[in-house]
Amino acid sequence: MTPTLAAIPLENLLAAFAPGLVLIWIMRRWSLGAGSALYANGRMLLQLLAVGYVLTFVFETDEPALVVAVVSVMILASSWIALRPLQTRGTSAYLRVLVAIAASGVAMLAIVTQVVLDLPRWFEPHTVVPLAGMIFANAMNTVSLAAERFEAETERGVAALEARGVALDAGLIPQINALLAVGLVSLPGMMTGQILSGVDPLVAVRYQIMVMLMVFGSGGLGAALYLRLRTGPRQGSSAQVSLHAANSLDRRATSTSAELP
Numbered sequence: 001m002t003p004t005l006a007a008i009p010l011e012n013l014l015a016a017f018a019p020g021l022v023l024i025w026i027m028r029r030w031s032l033g034a035g036s037a038l039y040a041n042g043r044m045l046l047q048l049l050a051v052g053y054v055l056t057f058v059f060e061t062d063e064p065a066l067v068v069a070v071v072s073v074m075i076l077a078s079s080w081i082a083l084r085p086l087q088t089r090g091t092s093a094y095l096r097v098l099v100a101i102a103a104s105g106v107a108m109l110a111i112v113t114q115v116v117l118d119l120p121r122w123f124e125p126h127t128v129v130p131l132a133g134m135i136f137a138n139a140m141n142t143v144s145l146a147a148e149r150f151e152a153e154t155e156r157g158v159a160a161l162e163a164r165g166v167a168l169d170a171g172l173i174p175q176i177n178a179l180l181a182v183g184l185v186s187l188p189g190m191m192t193g194q195i196l197s198g199v200d201p202l203v204a205v206r207y208q209i210m211v212m213l214m215v216f217g218s219g220g221l222g223a224a225l226y227l228r229l230r231t232g233p234r235q236g237s238s239a240q241v242s243l244h245a246a247n248s249l250d251r252r253a254t255s256t257s258a259e260l261p
Contacts, residue, residue, distance in 0.1 A: 017041075055129065064123035071109075071132045075102045078140035085148040097147070100226035101139045108218040109135055116210055134190075134211065135218045138175075142219030143226050146171030150227060164227045171223040175216050182212060 020041060028034035058070055079098040083089050109132055113119050119127055149170040153163035182188060187195075191208035195201055 058129060059125045061125060067123040067125050067128055070129055071136075074132055074136045075105065078136045082140045082144040082147065085144060086151055088151060096226055096229045097143055100143055100222045100229060101136060103225060104218045104222035105132070105135045105139050108214055108221075112210060112214050131214070135214060138215040138219045139222040142171045142175065142223045145174070146223035146227060147230070150230060160231045164231050167227055168220075168223055172220055175219055179212060179216065182208070188212070 020037075024034045024037050024041075027037055058066060061067070075098070079094060079101050082097045082101065083093060086093065109128070112131055112135075113124070113128055114122060117127065122128075146167045150163050150167035153166050154160065158166070178186075178188075188208055188211065190211050191204045194204040194207060
């Protein structure tokens with residue numbers, strides 16, 4: 001197979017904005033915050049243009065410190081963005097998200113780059129930086145979904161342990177759907193990009209399997225760790241004690257009612 005990936009002319013790229021502009025118009029008519037969507041698209045455009053120049057420099061470096069710095073920025077930024085849908089913010093909330101995303105993401109990145117791919121250089125920029133981006137972006141989304149659902153459940157008066165399970169289940173919905181749909185409904189981005197670049201589909205499939213397992217593990221473990229940090233062992237124990245006490249009161253009330261004439 002010969003490489004077929006070519007540069008997209010800018011005038012052709014502009015056509016991809018058309019459906020999004022229609023959606024923004026609909027959001028404006030329905031009073032759904034079209035300004036935020038327009039801002040997000042504009043920011044995406046500027047960030048990607050900027051990162052293209054940055055990555056050109058990073059990919060040519062032989063300095064592991066620079067790669068570590070780039071990954072660190074990804075972790076800090078993804079942790080901050082994950083807090084966006086939450087009402088409870090602050091230093092403690094940020095630290096919980098930061099620990100969850102960093103711990104799960106760094107562990108998964110190490111397994112993929114040092115064991116699965118067995119890179120000749122542990123900091124290989126062409127591999128570490130793109131994979132880190134996928135890992136931390138996915139962990140950010142999963143942790144953010146789980147955190148928002150946990151907050152909503154606890155505000156409704158749901159016990160912490162029950163809310164934790166509901167939140168993790170909700171956060172994993174996109175991950176489970178992606179696993180079920182891959183190959184049937186969708187050809188994921190990495191696999192599509194490799195095939196367009198001329199890579200053998202059977203080789204591309206192996207890399208995509210790695211990516212799917214990578215994002216599922218990092219996202220799910222990140223969300224689970226965040227929820228564990230959010231509830232804590234004491235809160236979980238208190239919830240169990242409260243449930244036990246409530247069951248005891250119910251049994252006593254039933255026994256008393258049975259004894260009454």
